[in-house]
Amino acid sequence: MAATGNPNPNKATADTASDPTIQQKSVSLWQDAMYRLSRNPVAMISLVILVIIILMAIIGPYMLPYNYYSNDLMNTNKAPSAEHWFGTDNLGRDMWVRTWMGARISLIVGFSAALIDLVIGIIYGAVMGYKGGRVDEVMNKISEILYSIPYLLIVILLLVVMEPGLPTIIFALAVTGWVTMSWIVRGEIMQLKNRDFILAARSMGASGSRQLFKHLLPNALGPIIVTVTLSVPSAIFSEAFLSFLGLGVQAPVSSLGSMINDALQGWNLYPWRMWFPAGLICLTMLAFNLLGDGLRDALDPKLRK
Amino acid sequence: MVRYIAGKFLFMLVSLFILVSLTFFLMKVIPGDPFMSERAVQPQIKARLMAQYGLDQPIPVQYVRYLGNVVQGDLGISMKYQNQDVTGRIAQTFKPSLQIGIFAIIISIIVGIVLGLIAALYHRKLIDHVAMTLAIIGIAVPSFVLATLIQYLFALKLGWFNVMGFSKPSDFVLPVAALAVQPIAFIARLTRSSMLEVLNSEYIKTAKAKGLNGFTIMTRHVVRNGILPVVTYVGPMTANVITGSVVIEQIFGIGGIGKVFVESITNRDYTMIMGVTIFYGVILMLARFITDILYVLIDPRIKLSGRKGA
Numbered sequence: 001m002a003a004t005g006n007p008n009p010n011k012a013t014a015d016t017a018s019d020p021t022i023q024q025k026s027v028s029l030w031q032d033a034m035y036r037l038s039r040n041p042v043a044m045i046s047l048v049i050l051v052i053i054i055l056m057a058i059i060g061p062y063m064l065p066y067n068y069y070s071n072d073l074m075n076t077n078k079a080p081s082a083e084h085w086f087g088t089d090n091l092g093r094d095m096w097v098r099t100w101m102g103a104r105i106s107l108i109v110g111f112s113a114a115l116i117d118l119v120i121g122i123i124y125g126a127v128m129g130y131k132g133g134r135v136d137e138v139m140n141k142i143s144e145i146l147y148s149i150p151y152l153l154i155v156i157l158l159l160v161v162m163e164p165g166l167p168t169i170i171f172a173l174a175v176t177g178w179v180t181m182s183w184i185v186r187g188e189i190m191q192l193k194n195r196d197f198i199l200a201a202r203s204m205g206a207s208g209s210r211q212l213f214k215h216l217l218p219n220a221l222g223p224i225i226v227t228v229t230l231s232v233p234s235a236i237f238s239e240a241f242l243s244f245l246g247l248g249v250q251a252p253v254s255s256l257g258s259m260i261n262d263a264l265q266g267w268n269l270y271p272w273r274m275w276f277p278a279g280l281i282c283l284t285m286l287a288f289n290l291l292g293d294g295l296r297d298a299l300d301p302k303l304r305k
Numbered sequence: 306m307v308r309y310i311a312g313k314f315l316f317m318l319v320s321l322f323i324l325v326s327l328t329f330f331l332m333k334v335i336p337g338d339p340f341m342s343e344r345a346v347q348p349q350i351k352a353r354l355m356a357q358y359g360l361d362q363p364i365p366v367q368y369v370r371y372l373g374n375v376v377q378g379d380l381g382i383s384m385k386y387q388n389q390d391v392t393g394r395i396a397q398t399f400k401p402s403l404q405i406g407i408f409a410i411i412i413s414i415i416v417g418i419v420l421g422l423i424a425a426l427y428h429r430k431l432i433d434h435v436a437m438t439l440a441i442i443g444i445a446v447p448s449f450v451l452a453t454l455i456q457y458l459f460a461l462k463l464g465w466f467n468v469m470g471f472s473k474p475s476d477f478v479l480p481v482a483a484l485a486v487q488p489i490a491f492i493a494r495l496t497r498s499s500m501l502e503v504l505n506s507e508y509i510k511t512a513k514a515k516g517l518n519g520f521t522i523m524t525r526h527v528v529r530n531g532i533l534p535v536v537t538y539v540g541p542m543t544a545n546v547i548t549g550s551v552v553i554e555q556i557f558g559i560g561g562i563g564k565v566f567v568e569s570i571t572n573r574d575y576t577m578i579m580g581v582t583i584f585y586g587v588i589l590m591l592a593r594f595i596t597d598i599l600y601v602l603i604d605p606r607i608k609l610s611g612r613k614g615a
């Protein structure tokens with residue numbers, strides 16, 4: 001993709017190496033990946049958009065003198081104006097404030113679920129990949145069975161049973177979401193553990209955990225990062241879906257999904273109540289997906305052509 | 306190969322057993338009993354009700370009985386509508402959901418593969434970029450947003466279709482389209498990348514060097530090998546379509562099983578929730594099982610080694 005002008009260390013071949021002035025500095029995998037990413041305009045634009053969305057989710061609700069929960073029944077369903085930049089909803093609550101509060105909730109759910117997936121997935125996957133043999137077989141079967149049970153059904157069941165709210169959603173999504181990550185980690189570690197540098201580490205007496213954290217995981221970081229980037233939007237999507245079913249965060253707290261659900265009633269009359277949260281969620285999902293694709297291209301040397 | 310299929314079948318049964326047990330015990334965790342909402346029920350009447358539903362038995366007994374009933378296809382009686390049994394309600398409402406679901410899956414597979422194939426053949430040409438841009442947008446837009454969008458545009462503004470309802474054949478178009486877009490996008494991306502890999506492989510060069518015509522190369526070598534990853538997606542796609550249909554039936558006012566599910570969630574109708582969950586689970590696991598069998602039929606390597614991808 002961004003192959004031109006790439007400071008690939010291999011280009012410093014024998015004849016140039018003899019001349020120290022032309023010789024290039026060696027470039028680490030990460031510098032190389034960052035360089036590739038920075039040359040990918042789609043990924044960079046996505047990154048900028050994500051940063052803006054995150055910043056707005058932090059400061060956006062304080063830009064107007066309203067809060068997300070107070071009703072203003074004199075000003076219901078107002079179209080966007082100078083006072084209410086995104087209009088108001090059926091209870092007169094400011095849509096600008098609510099949209100960014102909703103984005104905040106959605107992002108919190110996405111990042112926390114992805115983080116928990118990451119921790120459980122790495123631990124479980126690392127044990128599977130590193131131990132191998134019987135342990136791997138049993139643990140892998142367990143994860144396969146978990147994976148085969150439709151996760152949204154389990155999430156819905158958990159939400160029906162447990163107290164609805166943000167922690168429950170994050171818990172439910174995390175309980176069911178880590179399997180993919182564990183498989184990625186397992187696959188990477190199984191490939192890496194027979195390599196010479198691990199043999200070297202082992203023969204020098206490195207303990208299992210040292211081998212894992214110092215040698216195996218850093219080398220498996222590329223696919224892990226890509227998986228995290230893609231699991232954030234899928235958690236955001238699941239949360240929106242659940243809020244849409246009325247199982248998400250409870251009023252007056254809003255998430256983008258619950259706002260879209262609220263807007264469904266009478267939205268041909270008040271379309272802005274739909275467009276702003278719906279547009280924002282699409283933009284967020286799009287940016288995460290494109291950034292994930294870009295990271296994959298940048299981090300996976302096999303894809304370079 | 307028989308062993309492989311038998312193994313997969315056993316695996317499916319184990320997963321189902323776990324799903325059924327999980328739903329059962331989760332529902333038992335909920336405090337209170339289903340007759341709490343009926344105020345001022347005399348203790349004797351309540352005791353009789355409990356006995357009628359078998360809720361006076363210890364939980365292990367209830368569990369074994371429930372398992373036995375589920376195996377016989379009896380999912381119990383709705384807790385909200387006392388005269389309705391869950392299996393009957395599912396049977397009544399199943400048809401429209403099945404129809405839009407199957408349509409959506411068939412359309413996704415055909416359109417997705419064709420789109421991915423075209424993108425791969427015209428790699429890095431304009432048509433490839435257009436197809437992949439559409440695909441990434443299709444992945445990023447949640448199905449319920451898409452559904453409301455096309456409802457607004459094609460039904461409300463342009464008036465081409467009914468906004469709601471499910472009586473005419475044209476009523477199929479919007480729900481099926483809303484359901485199919487995301488799977489189409491996934492399949493197109495999968496097909497494209499796997500076709501690209503195949504097109505660059507040595508055996509395609511060999512086939513070309515032998516002087517095989519383009520059509521034979523495509524059908525016998527490229528498509529057959531490139532389609533494998535798409536087959537693995539059939540299971541997740543079914544899941545996608547089912548969860549999608551839950552919302553889409555709500556938006557388009559289709560009285561299918563998804564609507565029953567949402568209703569039972571809002572009503573906290575626990576037996577109904579359990580019943581529909583198990584029903585969905587059975588369908589999904591059947592879809593996975595069929596995928597596994599398809600995989601053997603397409604990929605001859607499994608027949609020999611008995612393991613996927615080995």
